Amino acid sequence: MEPYAFEKSTKKHFENCCLYFQVNKSVEVAQIEKEWARRANARFDWEKLKDSYIVRQFKKITHIGIAAMKDESKLQRLNHVMSEMEEIYSGGKVCLSTGDCHALEPGLTRLLATSRDYDLLQEVWVKWREVTGKKMKNLYSEFVELINEAHRDGGYSDTAAAWKSKYESETFEQDIEDLFIQLGPLYKQLHAFVRRKLMSVYGKDKFPTSGHIPAHLFGNMWSQQWNSLLDLLQPYDKESVDVTPAMKEQNYTALKMFQVSDEFFQSLGMLKMPKAFWEHSMIEKPKGRQVQCHASAWNFYNKKDFRVKQCTDVTMSDLITVHHEMGHIEYYLMYKDKPIVFQNGANPGFHEAVGDVLALSVSTPKHLQKINLLKNVVDDKESDINFMLSMALDKIAFLPFGYLMDQWRWSVFSGETPPSQYNEKWWQLRCKYQGISPPVMRSEDDFDPGAKYHIPANTPYIRYFVSFIIQFQFHKALCKAANQTGPLHTCDIYRSKEAGKLLSDVLKLGSSKPWEYAMEKIVGSRKMDAAPVMEYFKPLIDWLVEQNSQDESIGWEDECPMPPTGHSTQLSARFCLIGILTFLTMVIF
Numbered sequence: 001m002e003p004y005a006f007e008k009s010t011k012k013h014f015e016n017c018c019l020y021f022q023v024n025k026s027v028e029v030a031q032i033e034k035e036w037a038r039r040a041n042a043r044f045d046w047e048k049l050k051d052s053y054i055v056r057q058f059k060k061i062t063h064i065g066i067a068a069m070k071d072e073s074k075l076q077r078l079n080h081v082m083s084e085m086e087e088i089y090s091g092g093k094v095c096l097s098t099g100d101c102h103a104l105e106p107g108l109t110r111l112l113a114t115s116r117d118y119d120l121l122q123e124v125w126v127k128w129r130e131v132t133g134k135k136m137k138n139l140y141s142e143f144v145e146l147i148n149e150a151h152r153d154g155g156y157s158d159t160a161a162a163w164k165s166k167y168e169s170e171t172f173e174q175d176i177e178d179l180f181i182q183l184g185p186l187y188k189q190l191h192a193f194v195r196r197k198l199m200s201v202y203g204k205d206k207f208p209t210s211g212h213i214p215a216h217l218f219g220n221m222w223s224q225q226w227n228s229l230l231d232l233l234q235p236y237d238k239e240s241v242d243v244t245p246a247m248k249e250q251n252y253t254a255l256k257m258f259q260v261s262d263e264f265f266q267s268l269g270m271l272k273m274p275k276a277f278w279e280h281s282m283i284e285k286p287k288g289r290q291v292q293c294h295a296s297a298w299n300f301y302n303k304k305d306f307r308v309k310q311c312t313d314v315t316m317s318d319l320i321t322v323h324h325e326m327g328h329i330e331y332y333l334m335y336k337d338k339p340i341v342f343q344n345g346a347n348p349g350f351h352e353a354v355g356d357v358l359a360l361s362v363s364t365p366k367h368l369q370k371i372n373l374l375k376n377v378v379d380d381k382e383s384d385i386n387f388m389l390s391m392a393l394d395k396i397a398f399l400p401f402g403y404l405m406d407q408w409r410w411s412v413f414s415g416e417t418p419p420s421q422y423n424e425k426w427w428q429l430r431c432k433y434q435g436i437s438p439p440v441m442r443s444e445d446d447f448d449p450g451a452k453y454h455i456p457a458n459t460p461y462i463r464y465f466v467s468f469i470i471q472f473q474f475h476k477a478l479c480k481a482a483n484q485t486g487p488l489h490t491c492d493i494y495r496s497k498e499a500g501k502l503l504s505d506v507l508k509l510g511s512s513k514p515w516e517y518a519m520e521k522i523v524g525s526r527k528m529d530a531a532p533v534m535e536y537f538k539p540l541i542d543w544l545v546e547q548n549s550q551d552e553s554i555g556w557e558d559e560c561p562m563p564p565t566g567h568s569t570q571l572s573a574r575f576c577l578i579g580i581l582t583f584l585t586m587v588i589f
């Protein structure tokens with residue numbers, strides 16, 4: 001939805017309000033958006049105007065997203081289907097054979113992060129998919145039809161084309177594929193190291209011979225970031241860089257975590273959170289009321305109301321998420337006086353990168369010691385490796401997941417992947433790119449993509465892949481501005497007004513300039529570049545290569561392996577058929 005639309009629907013939507021309100025409000029708002037676009041197009045051929053700033057504004061006014069849907073009853077249905085899928089997701093609750101029942105946050109999240117019980121992890125993984133994805137399978141195929149019609153009415157070939165247009169680049173898809181390929185070897189080294197360690201914990205027999213790692217062993221519901229495994233993986237016996245225990249010892253609260261982040265932004269000379277933020281944000285899970293706990297940041301487009309909604313848990317992982325969400329708020333604040341059509345990130349990846357850039361400094365042992373969350377920081381190679389491994393479990397582990405989420409969706413929106421192959425295509429990508437495999441058989445009765453927030457919420461995802469690349473470019477540039485001279489992974493821009501100014505000057509632009517212009521203003525080049533990522537992790541890459549030198553089986557087969565157990569389904573039926581045919585061939589010949 002376009003910005004001003006948020007003012008009416010977001011306040012209620014923020015509180016996860018009733019279905020009726022969301023659906024009807026958005027139809028009314030769509031009518032206003034359509035009228036704006038009609039007037040812009042009807043007046044005159046604005047594309048011929050000399051002033052590129054004005055042309056850019058008209059262009060954005062005429063791109064109104066799903067509000068372009070001509071058939072209002074279909075728009076109503078589309079919003080209804082989206083609300084239903086979001087209700088299923090946020091209402092997801094799992095009751096385990098232990099008798100306990102949990103919602104995703106904090107229950108299932110904590111269990112996955114801390115349990116090392118193979119069967120319990122598998123039960124959590126399977127049951128979450130049963131109460132979420134499996135329940136929205138039919139809704140999603142209807143959703144795809146409707147949203148594609150809406151974007152076609154808006155002049156796009158399909159929804160994927162509308163999403164990619166936000167990057168204003170003919171080479172965008174090729175550029176991200178090149179980056180993914182460039183960072184593939186680093187991911188493979190990390191995967192081999194983690195696989196070997198997990199085999200020593202769970203037993204080699206629990207792992208398929210294809211080289212894949214069972215998806216439920218990563219300490220994360222979607223195997224997307226592996227930080228929770230640090231206690232199993234940290235190679236050298238030093239004080240852990242996961243400061244969760246220290247946060248708990250020091251009685252950290254959600255409020256304290258947000259204040260730490262706010263103070264970092266102010267230390268850079270950037271904008272502090274306004275009063276309304278502290279008054280209206282929801283930073284803890286409310287008692288007795290179902291809310292959508294997936295952390296999010298909200299802009300009410302009235303220059304004063306900006307909020308975060310987060311069921312904050314006192315963990316280092318959530319401290320990083322606090323910075324992520326506050327990064328969105330900082331961006332909202334920086335561009336709040338721009339024309340409303342420019343109140344967006346330079347591209348969606350920029351918006352995702354702001355908070356993470358600061359978190360790269362906050363996460364350093366040096367900074368954690370400054371804020372009394374780490375005691376005896378030792379500055380030696382082993383501590384360095386421990387720290388870089390913890391960062392790789394977040395930033396490198398994420399890359400294939402960040403890449404494949406929209407590879408799947410783009411294939412669905414284009415029609416290449418029909419509803420009858422949704423889950424098969426999903427696991428093809430998960431097995432091929434992440435080198436993970438389902439712990440039990442999957443079928444087309446399942447809809448595993450729906451178990452991830454962004455699918456029912458219809459939030460594009462390639463933005464996070466872009467962010468995980470450009471945030472290291474920004475980090476390198478801001479470290480230079482802060483006169484940080486050591487290795488990139490030790491840099492902390494805390495209290496650098498120069499770094500803060502360099503970042504602020506770009507955030508103030510919003511989307512008023514093409515993102516390449518903004519990129520050049522910060523880093524001095526107009527392209528996404530994986531070199532800073534490689535520079536940051538260079539010592540770790542060398543160490544992993546050495547650690548894995550005895551491991552002849554680095555990597556994994558493209559195809560999914562046969563999971564160890566589980567009911568027979570289409571996917572496995574195909575495997576059985578291959579098995580029978582192979583056996584018969586051997587017998588006959």
Ligand SMILES: C[C@H](N[C@H](C(=O)O)[C@@H]1CCCN1C(=O)[C@@H](N)CC(=O)O)C(=O)N1CCC[C@H]1C(=O)O
Nearest residue numbers: 294295296297298321324325328351352457459464
């Ligand atoms: C935890 C974070 N929540 C999102 C985010 O903050 O981006 C939420 C939900 C979807 C969009 N969103 C927003 O808040 C937007 N309104 C912000 C904006 O566009 O202005 C999230 O989903 N993350 C962070 C790392 C990877 C990914 C994940 O957890 O998989």
Ligand SMILES: [Zn+2]
Nearest residue numbers: 324328351352
């Ligand atoms: Zn974000």
